[in-house]
Amino acid sequence: MYIHERDKAVLRRYLDQNLKAILQEPSLPPETKSRVIYDSCLSRIENLWETPGAKLIENGKQVFRLTVDYMLDLSRHGVQHMIRMISYDQSVYTHSVNVGLLGTVLAKEALGGSDPDLHEIGYAMFLHDIGKTKIDYSILAKPGRLSDSEWEQMRRHPELGYQILCEEGHMNPAAAITTLQHHERFNGKGYPGNLLGSEIDPLGRICHLVDSFDALLATRPYKPAFPPFKALQMIKDDVEDPLGWEIFEKFVGLLR
Ligand SMILES: [Fe+2]
Secondary structure (H helix, E strand, O other): OOOOHHHHHHHHHHHHHHHHHHHHOOOOOHHHHHHHHHHHHHHHHHHHHHOOOHHHHHHHHHHHHHHHHHHHHOOHHHHHHHHHHOOOOOOHHHHHHHHHHHHHHHHHHHOOOOOOOHHHHHHHHHOOOHHHHHOOHHHHOOOOOOOHHHHHHHOOHHHHHHHHHHHHOOOOHHHHHHHHOOOOOOOOOOOOOOOOHHHOOHHHHHHHHHHHHHHHHOOEOOEOOOOHHHHHHHHHOOOOOHHHHHHHHHHHHHHO
């Protein structure tokens, strides 16, 4: 079935109103439900990126709450099916959805499924790059290398995203830290805080791993798409401490 570009809002409304019923429908196979979840998230992310604001962030919470519930209830087989279904392209929308889905499941595994804020954490994973909506489009779309001043602007997106989530999304800062720290690196060479090792919240580290994995698997103007095994090897080379290993091993376990 094809949906015309001008009818996307109609489809989005339909999914908003019916997503819960679709996911509860016993006659639908899990593969269909996973596809509906993926497309709903994609549609909502596109909408949020086109016109981010407090109202849209609030509206989005319903879709992402249902998505997080769905992901947390999925069997191991269901998670692996979802991972196989993920598409890796250059779009910031698919990247956001992929990080949201993988990051939510990894956060559950790494935090023992006990964190009461998993809904907010999952939402922060989906919106980890929302700060880029405040960056000049010419910088985001630039095919070549960024100049120093452009790179300086780009490096502000985690802080800008954190502000959006806390101020417009009324998100708990303890969950929004996922967004703030998703480019911090254990060796202190990350941004925006150049935080070292244990100064980085586990949520920031989980989001960083998933963000790196998805970026490595996608084709970008400056690099080819790496196969998953190669991407995992490259990520593994950066692991330096017991918590990093634990998160890495949980992630590999999800892909197995
Ligand atoms: Fe980012």
